Amino acid sequence: MTRKVLEVNNVTMQFGGLIAVNNLTMSADYQEIVALIGPNGAGKTTAFNMITGVYRPTVGHVALNKENITGMRPDRIAQRGMARTFQNIRLFKALTVLDNVVIAQHLRLKSNWLASTLRLPRYNAENRLMYERAEELLTYMGLWDVRGEISSSLPYGAQRKLEIARALATQPTMLLLDEPAAGMNPAESRELTGLIQGVRDHFKLTILLIEHHMDVVMDISDRIYVLDYGNLIAVGSPAEIQANDAVIQAYLGVDEDEA
Amino acid sequence: MAKMASKTKQGPGAVVSVALTAALLALMALLLWRMQAGIKDVYIMKITRLCAINITLALAMNLINGFTGIFSLGHAGFMAVGAYATALLTIPASNKAMMFMIAPLVKPLDTLTLPFPAALITGGLLAALAAYLIGMPCLRLRGDYLAIATLGFSEIIRVLIMNAQPLTNGAMGLRSIPANATVAWTYGVALFTIVFMALLTTSSYGRALKAIRDDEIAAESMGVPLFNHKMLSFMLSAFFAGVGGGLLAAYNGTIGQDMFRVTMTYNILMIVVMGGMGSISGSVISAFVVTIGQEWLRFLDGPITVGRFHTDGVVGLRMVVFAALLLIIIVFFRNGLFGTKEATWSGVWRSFGKLRGLGKRGEAA
Numbered sequence: 001m002t003r004k005v006l007e008v009n010n011v012t013m014q015f016g017g018l019i020a021v022n023n024l025t026m027s028a029d030y031q032e033i034v035a036l037i038g039p040n041g042a043g044k045t046t047a048f049n050m051i052t053g054v055y056r057p058t059v060g061h062v063a064l065n066k067e068n069i070t071g072m073r074p075d076r077i078a079q080r081g082m083a084r085t086f087q088n089i090r091l092f093k094a095l096t097v098l099d100n101v102v103i104a105q106h107l108r109l110k111s112n113w114l115a116s117t118l119r120l121p122r123y124n125a126e127n128r129l130m131y132e133r134a135e136e137l138l139t140y141m142g143l144w145d146v147r148g149e150i151s152s153s154l155p156y157g158a159q160r161k162l163e164i165a166r167a168l169a170t171q172p173t174m175l176l177l178d179e180p181a182a183g184m185n186p187a188e189s190r191e192l193t194g195l196i197q198g199v200r201d202h203f204k205l206t207i208l209l210i211e212h213h214m215d216v217v218m219d220i221s222d223r224i225y226v227l228d229y230g231n232l233i234a235v236g237s238p239a240e241i242q243a244n245d246a247v248i249q250a251y252l253g254v255d256e257d258e259a
Numbered sequence: 260m261a262k263m264a265s266k267t268k269q270g271p272g273a274v275v276s277v278a279l280t281a282a283l284l285a286l287m288a289l290l291l292w293r294m295q296a297g298i299k300d301v302y303i304m305k306i307t308r309l310c311a312i313n314i315t316l317a318l319a320m321n322l323i324n325g326f327t328g329i330f331s332l333g334h335a336g337f338m339a340v341g342a343y344a345t346a347l348l349t350i351p352a353s354n355k356a357m358m359f360m361i362a363p364l365v366k367p368l369d370t371l372t373l374p375f376p377a378a379l380i381t382g383g384l385l386a387a388l389a390a391y392l393i394g395m396p397c398l399r400l401r402g403d404y405l406a407i408a409t410l411g412f413s414e415i416i417r418v419l420i421m422n423a424q425p426l427t428n429g430a431m432g433l434r435s436i437p438a439n440a441t442v443a444w445t446y447g448v449a450l451f452t453i454v455f456m457a458l459l460t461t462s463s464y465g466r467a468l469k470a471i472r473d474d475e476i477a478a479e480s481m482g483v484p485l486f487n488h489k490m491l492s493f494m495l496s497a498f499f500a501g502v503g504g505g506l507l508a509a510y511n512g513t514i515g516q517d518m519f520r521v522t523m524t525y526n527i528l529m530i531v532v533m534g535g536m537g538s539i540s541g542s543v544i545s546a547f548v549v550t551i552g553q554e555w556l557r558f559l560d561g562p563i564t565v566g567r568f569h570t571d572g573v574v575g576l577r578m579v580v581f582a583a584l585l586l587i588i589i590v591f592f593r594n595g596l597f598g599t600k601e602a603t604w605s606g607v608w609r610s611f612g613k614l615r616g617l618g619k620r621g622e623a624a
Binding site (some may be wrong): 052074092095098103116119126130231 | 458459462463464466467469472474475477478480481482483484485550567599604
């Protein structure tokens, strides 16, 4: 029996007169890779922002591991096991690679600020563990050698990887990737495909991603949701989506002779 | 973790660095002790103590403005709270009765006196409480709005002080505050503040504050509760500003609401910007430079004769020079002396190496 990690039920997001996402229902099972695709302006990022708490949905609710997280603050949602990356990379730019990954573990810290400042033994133990985990993660992602570099000085691809490493450092059960392959060449995006699958298996994650590179999407997704003008127009396996008329019309337009 | 980050071994190791720091501190303590015993010039000793007070005040401001990236201009208000609390709790009861002529001082305070350290801490705690009340609405704002709101609240505190006659003696201010701000107290508090800030900013909480400074949205998505952490930083900053204000009251002997105008905030801000927003060692060095510099430039306020040109003295000319200096720093060294970095012994070693290298190149050519 599969366990639902993410459930989005009849969610609508309205900005004034504009309905950005209309009555969206979707879900992701344990260790499933689900993709959310659609033409520009279809409402994918809005859906992401509702799930991660940046927006509060006008109608409907979102649940993570059976817990209702609708309208919760992003940091609370992160504490409950949801991590994300950003479409336009948002690293802690002035800090080192190592610091980026260590900071992302702050939410698991149990010591309070005074105990931390006074370096009580419990804090020291927790702190040491943070650095050990950071070493593990950075080694896994192949970034350990550049741990001392300022994160904004890394090449683009490495910054994307660091964002994933930082998200993993929060110890999530659900990982949301907002266009992880944006700006990558075919070789890099092939590497990324392997990485995402590896991360899913290694960290026992459920993954939801937005992506425009169709080869990446078709390669790794177990299930695909297609949005167009805020409406869900199709759900299915990669093969089903590729053969779906509504999807083809949304992406390529309607043949004038038929219309 | 700085040890791990340095890839090539340059300069002294960790043990040597600690030893050098200890040696520097010992040298500093010895110097202060000798100065206290040997220098009879009250003026020089006053400036020496003011340097230490400014270290405390600058570090307090650096925590919120430099490390957390919140542009707050409420410093003078928090200093005022600390200064008045310390003054009211240390002035002897007989002097209080004499001073409050228009309206007598409110009940428990008129006879209550506390030991100096207890008064300082109370002042700090009250400033932190003020920060909590101000932070509630203000910390939800961003950037310029927050700066304007904190500036406004700081002025409100000043106006309240001016009008709360039975508590603060209004516009007449407070006199005969016991001169507790000795070299030992001022430098002791400064050292405590340095150590506290160094430990806080390198702890997980300090790292989270830096993350907020770098990217709020990303920090929140990584599970850092923004409001809660900003409030922590704001209250701690106010606490140390309050303690610094208390020291300043004991240092001056008299205080009035007029001392705590926006200019006071700008003076401290200048130290912080000059030293580098987000650098503890920068603030410390800059506190010495600015405090001594402001005194040294005092001759500008007096009569000046340059060749055939003569003025009888323009009061405030040194502030004009300082403003120009601040402009130059902001235009050419936007990050101050150290930016967000700290002065380290290996850094000193490297700059000496560079100097030697330059010398050698000079010889070769």
